[in-house]
Amino acid sequence: xxxxxxLAGLAGAAVTAAGCGAPGRxxxxxxxxxxxLTLLSHYATEPLKSALQRTVDAWNAGxxxxxxxxxxxRFQDLLTTLMVRQAAGQGADIIHPYSLWAGQLAQAGxxxxxxxxxxxxxxxxxxxxxxxxxxxxxxxxxxxxxxQSYALYYNKRLLRAAGxxxxxxxxxxxxxxxxxxxxxxxxxxxxxxxxxxxxxxxxTVVNQTLAxxxxxxxxxxxADGARSALDSPAGRAVFALERRLIDRGASDPGIDLMxxxxxxxxxxxxxxxxxxxxxKQSMGxxxxxxxxxxxxxxAPGNRGTVTTGFLLGxxxxxxxxxxxxxxxxxxxxxxxxxxxxxxxxxAVRATRMSALQMSVGTMTGRSRDMRALxxxxxxxxxxxxxxxLDYATPEANGPRAQKAKALLRKNIExxxxxxxxxxxxxxxxxxxxxxxxxx
Numbered sequence: 240x241x242x243x244x245x246l247a248g249l250a251g252a253a254v255t256a257a258g259c260g261a262p263g264r265x266x267x268x269x270x271x272x273x274x275x276l277t278l279l280s281h282y283a284t285e286p287l288k289s290a291l292q293r294t295v296d297a298w299n300a301g302x303x304x305x306x307x308x309x310x311x312x313r314f315q316d317l318l319t320t321l322m323v324r325q326a327a328g329q330g331a332d333i334i335h336p337y338s339l340w341a342g343q344l345a346q347a348g349x350x351x352x353x354x355x356x357x358x359x360x361x362x363x364x365x366x367x368x369x370x371x372x373x374x375x376x377x378x379x380x381x382x383x384x385x386x387q388s389y390a391l392y393y394n395k396r397l398l399r400a401a402g403x404x405x406x407x408x409x410x411x412x413x414x415x416x417x418x419x420x421x422x423x424x425x426x427x428x429x430x431x432x433x434x435x436x437x438x439x440x441x442x443t444v445v446n447q448t449l450a451x452x453x454x455x456x457x458x459x460x461x462a463d464g465a466r467s468a469l470d471s472p473a474g475r476a477v478f479a480l481e482r483r484l485i486d487r488g489a490s491d492p493g494i495d496l497m498x499x500x501x502x503x504x505x506x507x508x509x510x511x512x513x514x515x516x517x518x519k520q521s522m523g524x525x526x527x528x529x530x531x532x533x534x535x536x537x538a539p540g541n542r543g544t545v546t547t548g549f550l551l552g553x554x555x556x557x558x559x560x561x562x563x564x565x566x567x568x569x570x571x572x573x574x575x576x577x578x579x580x581x582x583x584x585x586a587v588r589a590t591r592m593s594a595l596q597m598s599v600g601t602m603t604g605r606s607r608d609m610r611a612l613x614x615x616x617x618x619x620x621x622x623x624x625x626x627x628l629d630y631a632t633p634e635a636n637g638p639r640a641q642k643a644k645a646l647l648r649k650n651i652e653x654x655x656x657x658x659x660x661x662x663x664x665x666x667x668x669x670x671x672x673x674x675x676x677x678x
Contacts, residue, residue: 273304273305274559276332277331277332278332278335279311279317279320280311281314283312286599287599290595290599298566298569307333307566314337318343322347332559332560338373339547341374341375343638346638350553350554353381353382353564357572361383364605370383372546372604373552382550382570384592386601388631389450389511389544390509390534392509393506394500394507395530397505401419402419403419403420406507409539410454414483414489416506420433423488429494432499433489433506433507434506434508435494435496435500436508436655437510443510444648446545446547447508448481449634450544451534454543455472455473455476457469457471457474459635459644460637464635464640465676467676469647469665470666470669475662478661481651481655481661492652503528513601515618515621516599530620531624532623533626544627544630544631571592573590578594580598581615587615589612590608593612597609597617604628609621610625639676642675643672643676650671
């Protein structure tokens with residue numbers, strides 16, 4: 240993600256940032272003082288900040304010998320903060336990185352592999368896509384936490400107004416629905432987009448494209464992660480599809496998708512499960528118009544999408560790895576009643592992390608937990624995302640994966656803007672990405 244602060248500024252922030260919910264004692268090492276573990280995440284805004292802190296407070300209240308202190312930075316600053324703190328000898332004991340960075344962090348010596356006991360718990364308890372995302376070269380390095388599979392959001396009211404009975408099941412239906420629902424005024428200004436394309440960040444630009452590619456059996460990188468796989472029938476078809484939607488007025492990447500969809504001015508868009516909570520908050524009663532369906536493929540029954548996520552791992556430089564893994568097992572593997580914040584699902588037994596994610600409108604990679612919580616009263620729009628965990632492809636997380644993704648985004652956006660043809664964008668991206676991966 241974009242590095243919006245200078246390294247020097249981040250280094251200062253990394254050393255001096257204040258923790259939230261610090262334990263009452265300092266953990267100085269004197270007899271009777273608790274060990275204080277530090278946890279660095281990107282949960283700096285509500286409702287994630289409070290949800291995590293409540294859970295950490297519950298641990299601290301029940302454990303005299305080991306306490307946890309949380310610190311958070313913006314997601315855009317998280318990778319740089321992790322690297323700078325590590326170089327300064329100020330790395331947190333427990334870190335919560337984006338799984339895309341796992342290979343880079345492992346290569347830099349920031350994270351350590353999970354102990355055999357924890358690796359076994361993770362392999363048994365989580366969907367395969369989540370386990371692969373939390374692994375580097377086959378070795379599990381942390382507990383998957385927030386998991387994002389991608390699916391098709393659509394506005395039922397806009398589809399009905401255009402005479403469309405339900406969500407598209409194929410690419411052909413996707414295009415037809417996009418053209419039928421798109422509307423412009425007499426001056427050519429966009430009133431409703433049939434299919435929205437997001438330019439928010441690397442994740443939104445790239446993942447919506449890769450989700451469509453996966454539905455046709457394509458992928459960004461080859462299986463070994465060493466070279467691009469974009470120059471394929473799937474890659475060329477998706478780039479051409481997006482360009483057609485723009486040329487024929489069904490998509491306008493210059494419009495903020497997040498605001499436009501919330502305002503009822505986008506009929507369809509591909510995004511992650513996290514968007515359900517955001518839309519529910521921003522749309523209020525109009526959220527009843529929103530539904531979710533699997534990403535359509537070229538033919539009926541084609542299944543494919545991508546999944547991204549985060550993991551909680553232990554810093555390779557932590558002085559207390561045993562205690563850190565103990566906390567992570569308590570948070571991510573111990574099954575307890577979901578509690579009053581889960582509403583009708585209060586009595587459902589799930590891990591604390593699954594209950595935390597459900598409370599903020601997202602999900603973990605523990606399919607059993609998520610299905611039980613949803614059946615007891617969760618948002619039905621999350622069900623397609625849970626189902627997708629069975630067939631989704633996790634994004635490759637090699638040492639240079641983040642830079643490769645940023646290069647792909649640049650070429651996609653240039654193609655959207657008309658600076659490159661679809662074929663030209665693919666050729667350009669393949670050349671740049673392969674050069675980056677060969678470093």
